[in-house]
Amino acid sequence: MGNYADFWQVTAEALDFAVRQHHLEPSGEKRDRLLQSFLTLEPWPDAKEALLQMKAAGLRLAFLSNFTAAMLDACVKHAGLEGIFEAHLSTDRVRAFKPDPRAYQMGVDAFELPRAQIGFAAFGGWDAAGAKAFGYPTFWVNRVQAPLENLGAAADASGNSLHELAVFVKHSA
Template identity: 30%
Template structure:
């Protein structure tokens, strides 16, 4: 049995919040080509890592708009900066996945310290968590903007642990992305992979501490 974590960090997009409104908006911006949406998201992650490796931090939303225009250009679609930014506006008002509020409430009442840890900027994060009604469950909302590097860089997870006064081994990172749980595990954290549809673990990362279908299942394992 794994050691019970004291601190739980949550990725936000896809893990806590449903990205479907953004996917639909981005598809509309790309002339209805839904098959290009995963390519855009992968490109967004790629260039966030380019920024981190190149030591040139930019807001995740700005990278999102830039990479959306890149995908459009490569596919012969005309997309202005203004249209790209407009396509991403729904990201600030996403609904939580249905089970999320109750699961967070259970974890909070069980005594776990709960924090976000997202690649999104601080202002966007405040809007997201506020709109979703999740703010009461978190001790603090942490964004990589404060360190100027993106997950899954090891420094991000170490910074987050230091920020809350905990050892990485006493922290659990919860995410619906294989790359995120891989980075957290390599930094010494416990990990929980939430197997949202279309997501998969990275086979070379090693086993997760927990793998669950949703947040309720994780709460069942941690609380009961």
């Protein structure tokens, strides 16, 4: 599989590049604080309520992310979302980042369902295209109302909130 760097390392390297590109010199403490902010990301205001409603409706929920398992666990804990998700699927398990099909296959393996029976919520257009190309019914949670990217595949539907995702899932079932 060649050289592989996990998402924490990739994030650190991207930060270092951005600092050099903008001719900045943050101290080790500032750099560490910036990196640590990835472990304390705040959820969108509608997230917890919508996720709890979906779980109460009997949906099985999981994260499938390029974040490392430690990053996912820290974010879920910080956001107060423990117990909502069945699994935190980090692409580290397959040593390939989304949109690589090996990453999306983790959902099929975790739920032991055909891909056509797994709804995928993407928060980036590129991820929606990758999930749709893989064969998942896909909803793009396009919070910033970004334009559709020309990637050869598009989500089945999109909206700007998790409440719209819940409606999509309800009508897709």
